[in-house]
Amino acid sequence: MKWLLVTVIVLATTAGEVLQAIGMRRHGEIHDFRPGALGRVASTLARCRYILAAMVAMAVSFFAFMALVSMSELSFAVPVTAASYIIETLFAKYLLKEHIGRTRWTGVLLVACGVALLAFE
Amino acid sequence: MTSPPKLLKLKTRIVTAIVVVANVLGNSFLSRGMQSVGALISLSPVPYIRALFNPWVAVGVTLLIVWLLSHMALLSWADLSYVLPVTSIAYVLVALVGRFLLHEQVSTARWVGITLIMIGVSLVGCTSPRTTVPHDREAQP
Numbered sequence: 179m180k181w182l183l184v185t186v187i188v189l190a191t192t193a194g195e196v197l198q199a200i201g202m203r204r205h206g207e208i209h210d211f212r213p214g215a216l217g218r219v220a221s222t223l224a225r226c227r228y229i230l231a232a233m234v235a236m237a238v239s240f241f242a243f244m245a246l247v248s249m250s251e252l253s254f255a256v257p258v259t260a261a262s263y264i265i266e267t268l269f270a271k272y273l274l275k276e277h278i279g280r281t282r283w284t285g286v287l288l289v290a291c292g293v294a295l296l297a298f299e
Numbered sequence: 300m301t302s303p304p305k306l307l308k309l310k311t312r313i314v315t316a317i318v319v320v321a322n323v324l325g326n327s328f329l330s331r332g333m334q335s336v337g338a339l340i341s342l343s344p345v346p347y348i349r350a351l352f353n354p355w356v357a358v359g360v361t362l363l364i365v366w367l368l369s370h371m372a373l374l375s376w377a378d379l380s381y382v383l384p385v386t387s388i389a390y391v392l393v394a395l396v397g398r399f400l401l402h403e404q405v406s407t408a409r410w411v412g413i414t415l416i417m418i419g420v421s422l423v424g425c426t427s428p429r430t431t432v433p434h435d436r437e438a439q440p
Binding site: 179195196198199202203205206207208209223229236240241243244245247248249251252253255256257260263266267269270271274275276277278279281282284285286287288289290291292293294295296 | 302326327329330333334336337338339340341347350356363367370371372374375376378379380381382383384387389390393394397403408409411412413414415416417418419420421422423424425426430431
């Protein structure tokens with residue numbers, strides 16, 4: 179049950195965050211942080227299909243996470259769901275066409291090793 | 300219209316801090332609340348909705364909404380491959396909350412993991428938050 183929930187969380191988070199990144203990139207950089215301007219951003223985003231799909235995926239991931247923390251410790255639940263992060267970095271490179279230089283790859287791999295140590299020691 | 304690099308970095312730091320703090324506190328409150336609610340194994344939405352009325356869970360959910368919105372704002376200008384590792388500093392903070400607030404045991408392997416994450420995060424933090432051409436600039440050559 180625990181591992182089923184972890185799988186659901188990882189897949190839903192990957193889909194949700196990649197869709198969020200696509201939707202927000204289409205929207206463009208947010209410059210104005212005043213409430214009125216943020217309200218206009220929200221109403222634009224509410225009509226973006228990528229953002230709506232992202233919200234559905236994040237909701238699935240949230241409720242599965244809620245079930246997971248109800249039956250396991252936070253110090254297990256949080257690091258183990260970081261598995262999504264390796265898959266997402268690959269999506270960032272191949273789907274979002276981000277340029278991941280040597281410094282960033284090194285950092286990403288160090289973080290991944292660290293997360294693995296937290297999750298599986 | 301895009302921000303000059305210096306402003307972009309400052310803006311990125313501030314919003315990243317909000318993302319991380321909202322995530323750590325939101326998850327800690329949610330976890331504390333779900334422990335008092337008890338194990339949830341159900342496909343029906345009713346027990347989940349009932350759990351939302353637990354005050355710890357309610358505060359946790361509010362903070363996680365702040366997390367989601369600030370995360371979206373950050374992704375409007377920063378790369379996903381930048382946001383992911385940089386916001387992983389949250390894993391370190393969760394371990395520290397566990398050690399010092401919830402008095403959990405933190406083993407040597409876990410401290411090594413925390414150190415690796417901190418080095419990795421500072422390396423990624425040194426790179427430019429954006430490596431792609433912004434969409435609004437792409438549209439007008």
